[in-house]
Amino acid sequence: MRKFGATELGVLLFIYCFCVNMPMAIGQGRILGRVVDELTGKGIPQASIKVVGTSIGTSCDSLGNFVVAVNSDKTNHIEVSAMGYRTYKGGYVASETEVIIKLHPDERVIDAIEISSKRKYNNKNPAVELIEEVIKHKRINRMVRQPKHRFEQYDKIRFGMVDPSSKYLKGLGSMRFFFENIDTVSIPGSKLLALFMKEQISDVYQTNDPVSSKKVVKSVKQTKYDERHINNHNIQSYLTYLFQDVDIYAENIFLINKLFLSPIANNAPVFYKYYIVDTVDVNMKPFVELRFEPRNKTDLLLSGRLWVSLDGRYAVGKARLNTNKEANLNWVNRVDIEQDFTVNEEQQMFLERSDVQILFGTEKKEALFGQKITMNYDFDFKATFSDAVFSGAPIEILPQADSSIAILEERRPIPLNSSESRVYTDVDSLNDNRTFKTLVTLGYLVGQGFYNLGPFELGPVEYLYSSNNIEGNRIRIGGRTTGLFSEKLYIEGYLAYGLRDQSFKYFVKPTIALNGKAVTTFPAHYLQFGVQHDIFDPGRNLGFKKGDSFFQSIRSNKPTKWLDTYAYEAKHLIEFGNHLSIQSGFVHHRRHAIGDLNFISSGDPSVNIEDVNTNELEFVLRWAPNEKFYYRNLVRRTIIEKHPIFNVQYNKGLRGFWGADYNYDALRAAVTKRFFMRQLGFVDVTLSGGKIWGTLPYPLLEIPDVFKNDDRHVIDYSLMRNMEFVADEFVKLSIDHQLEGFILNKIPLVKRLKLRELWGVKMFRGRLTDGNNPYLSSGVVHFDTDNEGNKLTHVMGNQPYWEGKVGIDNILRVFRVEYIRRLNYLDLPNVNKDTYRVSVHLNF
Structure with a gap:
């Protein structure tokens, strides 16, 4: 292959640029004009000018004057539009002579709008017409609808106390240092004590054919409390759930487990009132400032302001949203959302900054705060990447993200203030504090029902004692291993004794990771074995919690029919990145009727069938797209969002060995x-x-x-x-x-x-x-x-x-x-x- 010298390379680049750009320079001209009202002759400010069939456009100044670049070699078709006027189309050639374009007023428009709560709101006004244009253009303005591109994203989530009382400082002794780290900068007039903070840097990939988005988290830093008692993953998951990404172009905005109708949703004018406040220039571009409010402030709607571009795209340049105090919200005083958009070379608006703040508390005073700041930067609108990047889950956290803090420190677009910088080290110091350890131990015992002993924890407390008609008073001692014992081997079990039947019951189930990761890590891959001997009411499944808690024993419809059961099981589970999981297993059951339960043969009433034994193969296919969940050890609880969960289970009974008597098939x-x-x-x-x-x-x-x-x-x-x-x-x-x-x-x-x-x-x-x-x-x-x-x-x-x-x-x-x-x-x-x-x- 021939290598080019510096001189030759320079010549080639010059020829390339000349060939590409010269036709545009040779054929380019301009049209000077003025847009006026056909009836009054007055100039129409901020009218939108668009050259049909191209991406070229502009808008008029405050007197209706405009200049637009066009092709000088042919007739150019110009489209002119303005609020309150019929759209005009005409053909023009490039000329230095001023063109006068007259727009005819739209008879549907009222002459003036008075922004006053004393005057009855009219559905037909320029503000509504403008918002309808915004709604019509939503599809082309949504970020995910734009051609293939990528950008870097920074997220910061904080959660803590507002204006903590000085009483907290009294009697805290060695924990006093933590409550002295007060932030007086972030929310003017408020003192903030951060209890949790998380930052992350991600690469975001998006394409519009088909519409796909992928977020790859490459650097994470967050406060981490003692894992023995506090599940940091659940704190993070809960706050991420409360502070979901806000897309002003979506039909709904999901926050704090509520769905708020967007002010630019397709049917938003049915629920909102709109008023024109002013016309302003933002970065040398004309915008109209709109104020909106709910027709009924008790509904889950928002109030605020929108800045809408007048360049023919009707894109949102800024948004300021907040909840209404009359809305039926609990423990939430206020939600404030600020979004700022930036423009690229193609004049498309993209979200640059989002700031969501929530103040929790009673109606009289805030007690807690939460905040999520998102910054998007380093946009690449000509990115080239394989569609394979979109495979797997929409959000992927790289395995090395926790150890790549240097990326965050280098790429952080917003510097931390002095209070924020101390949060990480203060939490680390708090974990070593003896008083704090005692408090979280008691809190864990009350909240989770387990007493932590390091590698092992005893519990649950509510299962220590129960009663039924077979065992009488039942005493049970149980527990499970923790991550300090092993993250790749998890064991849970119990030993119980009935004072009336004087019989021991037991359960033990070890779970072994097969992918070299923690058993609880998603996506999980593990092998599980179980042995259990206990009494069950018919229809009850095997498990660590089988319904023998104290509260179950005092219910009104207590069971009186029981099966004395011996069970042995082996299961294999594998999860995939798209939240598809496959579980297979084998279970052997030996059931013996006890108490007043009788199995009388339907063919011969004199025959009492005392034992029902089965062998069973089980296959479970589960798909939970975009699932998020809380977990503690192997127990997961889905965070309920809009996404469905599908489950298919097949069981096959095998007769002929280990005393099993039945062949059957079951599909659920x-x-x-x-x-x-x-x-x-x-x-x-x-x-x-x-x-x-x-x-x-x-x-x-x-x-x-x-x-x-x-x-x-x-x-x-x-x-x-x-x-x-x-x-x-x-x-x-x-x-x-x-x-x-x-x-x-x-x-x-x-x-x-x-x-x-x-x-x-x-x-x-x-x-x-x-x-x-x-x-x-x-x-x-x-x-x-x-x-x-x-x-x-x-x-x-x-x-x-x-x-x-x-x-x-x-x-x-x-x-x-x-x-x-x-x-x-x-x-x-x-x-x-x-x-x-x-x-x-x-x-x-």
């Missing part, structure tokens, strides 16, 4: 999703169904769950008795709608209480095939009876089971009261038709 599927309905709150919907093939005793079939379960796919029924219905073909549905005060907020006086209404229904539709129906088949077992001879289990009729609820939430900000009613199957024995439930809910 479920989907759950939260639907945000803007001003109508949100609805949680769960739909599941399945089918079981094979001839089986009814405890091995589908028995609806009547106990509260944290699994979002599991639907529990409040007024259904344990083992009341059984099926081998079934569908379940749960709808829970929280209106967030949509109705009560509009009732005078009542709205001051900020109450929130809710309603919901649950349905179970089950069918029992003839082969599993003890009234028709001789190969199964009869349904058991109670002490009065009433059947405890029933074959469902043609109608599904329904129960419904209505309730009031946010009573005194913490209480929820629900009325639950059973809607059918009321003629069955010993059923409760309705009940009331009072619970504590802390919601924003």
